[in-house]
Amino acid sequence: MSPPGLPSDLREVAAWGSSSDDWFPPAEIRYYTNAFIVKDNRILLGYKKRGLGIHKYNGFGGKVEPSESPLDAAQRELQEEAGITAPLAHAGTLLFVVPGEKWAHIDIFRAEDYTGAITESDEMRPEWFDQDNVPFDNMWESDRHWLPLLLTNQRFSARADFVKEGGQYVPRRWWVGISETIGHNLSQKVTK
Ligand SMILES: CNc1ncnc2c1ncn2[C@@H]1O[C@H](COP(=O)(O)OP(=O)(O)OP(=O)(O)O)[C@@H](O)[C@H]1O
Numbered sequence: 001m002s003p004p005g006l007p008s009d010l011r012e013v014a015a016w017g018s019s020s021d022d023w024f025p026p027a028e029i030r031y032y033t034n035a036f037i038v039k040d041n042r043i044l045l046g047y048k049k050r051g052l053g054i055h056k057y058n059g060f061g062g063k064v065e066p067s068e069s070p071l072d073a074a075q076r077e078l079q080e081e082a083g084i085t086a087p088l089a090h091a092g093t094l095l096f097v098v099p100g101e102k103w104a105h106i107d108i109f110r111a112e113d114y115t116g117a118i119t120e121s122d123e124m125r126p127e128w129f130d131q132d133n134v135p136f137d138n139m140w141e142s143d144r145h146w147l148p149l150l151l152t153n154q155r156f157s158a159r160a161d162f163v164k165e166g167g168q169y170v171p172r173r174w175w176v177g178i179s180e181t182i183g184h185n186l187s188q189k190v191t192k
Contacts (some may be wrong), residue, residue, distance in 0.1 A: 004095075032063055032064065033064060034106050038112055039113060049124065056139050057129075091097055108150065155179060161176040
C-alpha cells in the first residue's frame, strides 16, 4: 500500500525500512524540482558544490518560487545551474521527509535532448555518466531505487524518510511505486 502523501493507485516496485517504524508525521510542504538529461545512453548529472546535498551528484533543480509552476522552475534551474534549455517532461515525484523540517515535494523531470552549451555554475559541476555506471554511492541513498525508472521512462512516485544526525541525513525508510496517472497538474502555480 502507498505510504501517506502518495497517490493510492500505485504498484510497489521497491521498499526498504522497518514495517514497525511508522512513516514520519505530516508537515507543511515545500516544492522543489530536479531535472535530468538522458541522451546517447548517458545521463547528465551535476556535482553539487553548495547547499542541500553538497558533494553529492544529482539532477539540476531547486525550490519552486512563488508564482512559478514546477515546470517553469525546472526550466529556470536547468538554465541557471547547467546553462542549457531542454524539452522537459515529468518523470516522477519524490517526497523527501525529515522530522522537524518541511516536507520536500520534488517534481522530477527528464529530457532526451537540450540546446545550449553545458556550463559549470556556482552551484553545480555538470558531468556525463554512462547509464550503466551511475555514481549511486555518491548520491542520495534513495536515488538508486527510482533513477532506473527515470532511465527506462516509467512514471514513478516515491517517498523517502531520513533523519538528520550530526548534520548528516541518514535514511530510515523509503517506498517507490509506479503509475500511469501521476503528474497531470503541472501547470498549476505554487502560491506560497
Ligand atoms: C532524498 N532526498 C533527495 N533526493 C534527491 N534530490 C533531492 C533530495 N533532496 C533535495 N534534492 C534536490 O536537491 C536540490 C536542492 O536544491 P537547493 O539547492 O536547496 O535549491 P535552490 O537551488 O533553490 O537553492 P538556493 O536557495 O538558490 O541556494 C534540488 O534539486 C532538490 O530537488
